[in-house]
Amino acid sequence: xxxxxxxxxxxxxxxxxxxxxxxxxxxxxxxxxxxxxxxxxxxxxxxxxxxxxxxxxxxxxxxxxxxxxxxxxxxxxxxxxxxxxxxxxxxxxxxxxxxxxxxxxxxxxxxxxxxxxxxxxxxxxxxxxxxxxxxxxxxxxxxxxxxxxxxxxxxxxxxxxxxxxxxxxxxxxxxxxxxxxxxxxxxxxxxxxxxxxxxxxxxxxxxxxxxxxxxxxxxxxxxxxxxxxxxxxxxxxxxxxxxxxxxxxxxxxxxxxxxxxxxxxxxxxxxxxxxxxxxxxxxxxxxxxxxxxxxxxxxxxxxxxxxxxxxxxxxxxxxxxxxxxxxxxxxxxxxxxxxxxxxxxxxxxxxxxxxxxxxxxxxxxxxxxxxxxxxxxxxxxxxxxxxxxxxxxxxxxxxxxxxxxxxxxxxxxxxxxxxxxxxxxxxxxxxxxxxxxxxxxxxxxxxxxxxxxxxxxxxxxxxxxxxxxxxxxxxxxxxxxxxxxxxxxxxxxxxxxxxxxxxxxxxxxxxxxxxxxxxxxxxxxxxxxxxxxxxxxxxxxxxxxxxxxxxxxxxxxxxxxxxxxxxxx
Numbered sequence: 001x002x003x004x005x006x007x008x009x010x011x012x013x014x015x016x017x018x019x020x021x022x023x024x025x026x027x028x029x030x031x032x033x034x035x036x037x038x039x040x041x042x043x044x045x046x047x048x049x050x051x052x053x054x055x056x057x058x059x060x061x062x063x064x065x066x067x068x069x070x071x072x073x074x075x076x077x078x079x080x081x082x083x084x085x086x087x088x089x090x091x092x093x094x095x096x097x098x099x100x101x102x103x104x105x106x107x108x109x110x111x112x113x114x115x116x117x118x119x120x121x122x123x124x125x126x127x128x129x130x131x132x133x134x135x136x137x138x139x140x141x142x143x144x145x146x147x148x149x150x151x152x153x154x155x156x157x158x159x160x161x162x163x164x165x166x167x168x169x170x171x172x173x174x175x176x177x178x179x180x181x182x183x184x185x186x187x188x189x190x191x192x193x194x195x196x197x198x199x200x201x202x203x204x205x206x207x208x209x210x211x212x213x214x215x216x217x218x219x220x221x222x223x224x225x226x227x228x229x230x231x232x233x234x235x236x237x238x239x240x241x242x243x244x245x246x247x248x249x250x251x252x253x254x255x256x257x258x259x260x261x262x263x264x265x266x267x268x269x270x271x272x273x274x275x276x277x278x279x280x281x282x283x284x285x286x287x288x289x290x291x292x293x294x295x296x297x298x299x300x301x302x303x304x305x306x307x308x309x310x311x312x313x314x315x316x317x318x319x320x321x322x323x324x325x326x327x328x329x330x331x332x333x334x335x336x337x338x339x340x341x342x343x344x345x346x347x348x349x350x351x352x353x354x355x356x357x358x359x360x361x362x363x364x365x366x367x368x369x370x371x372x373x374x375x376x377x378x379x380x381x382x383x384x385x386x387x388x389x390x391x392x393x394x395x396x397x398x399x400x401x402x403x404x405x406x407x408x409x410x411x412x413x414x415x416x417x418x419x420x421x422x423x424x425x426x427x428x429x430x431x432x433x434x435x436x437x438x439x440x441x442x443x444x445x446x447x448x449x450x451x452x453x454x455x456x457x458x459x460x461x462x463x464x465x466x467x468x469x470x471x472x473x474x475x476x477x478x479x480x481x482x483x484x485x486x487x488x489x490x491x492x493x494x495x496x497x498x499x500x501x502x503x504x505x506x507x508x509x510x511x512x513x514x515x516x517x518x519x520x521x522x523x524x525x526x527x528x529x530x531x532x533x534x535x536x537x538x539x540x541x542x543x544x545x546x547x548x549x550x551x552x553x554x555x556x557x558x559x560x561x562x563x564x565x566x567x568x569x
Contacts, residue, residue, distance in 0.1 A: 024272020063510025327358025
């Protein structure tokens with residue numbers, strides 16, 4: 001661990017704090033229908049889209065209608081992406097003549113990009129043509145991110161409204177998020193990436209001659225446009241197989257910093273939107289503070305673990321003074337790699353600039369824990385905020401039990417319905433993560449894909465299902481996921497992890513919106529100070545620890561103990 005490394009981490013944290021309030025204010029104006037600087041240009045486009053779709057922007061939806069709209073839109077998008085992949089060999093804009101994607105892989109990929117997971121059991125540059133990359137994958141990068149933000153705003157409306165039967169209009173929220181938030185930011189971001197050397201072309205590949213005189217074929221394509229929404233939308237699906245470790249996706253230290261900032265930017269901004277919409281910005285800062293405490297703890301552990309170096313290499317006489325550089329880019333080093341890994345798994349992004357499979361046991365455990373907690377540490381755009389608010393409901397329910405008082409949050413009584421829906425949304429994730437892992441490590445169809453035996457092999461399978469159910473998409477690269485078993489089971493985990501959280505969450509939004517707001521009293525628990533932040537963090541860690549400690553003990557903890565004892569496997 002070095003001073004330079006800590007400066008990088010502190011600069012990143014300062015930049016996140018700097019952009020939080022401006023983005024929060026802008027998104028608040030967008031979702032409340034106020035005029036923005038972009039309204040003169042995009043307003044006519046927005047109204048034109050409503051006319052084409054037959055949408056009345058002034059008509060809001062009950063939470064059930066909102067949920068049905070979201071589910072139907074997601075199902076249609078998933079079917080479209082599946083069809084594009086299966087018909088790829090006869091479609092245009094396929095300069096390298098990519099074959100049709102096999103059925104099980106196409107199903108996995110369609111589920112992955114529909115759920116904002118972007119798990120990839122394939123190499124992008126060797127499997128997908130330009131049309132599928134642009135019309136299929138990049139389209140889903142936009143709309144899955146926009147849907148996540150829209151859903152978070154619907155829950156915020158549940159807290160901010162009183163005696164209301166509606167939580168907004170899904171089609172209006174989706175359109176406004178895409179037009180006013182994602183597209184303008186991504187256009188600027190893509191231009192920045194092109195300036196830094198990221199390709200943006202419809203060419204298929206170029207041939208180059210290496211220093212040894214051999215011929216090398218270098219894949220090209222519309223990389224910058226996909227890279228921009230991949231990061232801002234916390235999607236993570238890379239154009240190239242090695243993702244942001246590839247110099248065409250992430251050329252230098254500046255793009256690396258901007259990529260990490262863009263992963264957190266909108267998620268952090270949504271916490272400020274929450275505070276503004278409920279009438280007290282301190283509420284948003286309290287939520288962001290809880291996220292920040294968990295994040296700093298994670299990045300500290302990951303950085304420390306990777307800076308120690310691998311004792312197995314030291315036993316072989318290899319100099320480990322630079323830390324554990326296996327699987328890392330020398331242009332980024334230990335600090336930026338550990339920071340990126342923590343950022344991308346704290347958000348549901350999944351982009352990587354280093355191979356997590358090569359991390360030290362405790363360093364690799366940090367991304368796992370981030371995802372096991374439901375990726376609420378800033379989290380995916382929208383998903384992180386509503387995931388954290390679900391834990392806030394649990395924390396206040398616990399506080400209410402301790403003092404014998406009906407719990408409330410922002411003047412809304414938290415009764416049996418809200419608590420039941422919250423627990424359903426929270427518990428479906430460990431069911432998918434641990435349930436499928438249990439089958440994968442005992443069935444031949446699961447174990448034959450593991451590159452390693454022992455605790456690390458267990459961690460490979462565990463990481464896959466944790467990543468899938470948490471809608472992250474990163475992986476321990478030692479697992480061969482492109483098999484019928486993993487393609488199908490991971491797709492199921494991704495769909496459950498997305499939609500079985502969303503529907504109960506919307507039920508909570510509808511229930512809260514219909515309630516009257518109770519005035520604060522002397523017995524009201526304040527939810528904008530350090531006590532609430534500490535309670536919220538404590539509840540998250542207790543719930544996560546009780547749920548996942550046995551699995552962590554069998555995987556990264558066991559591997560760490562064996563490595564410390566000098567046992568190689």
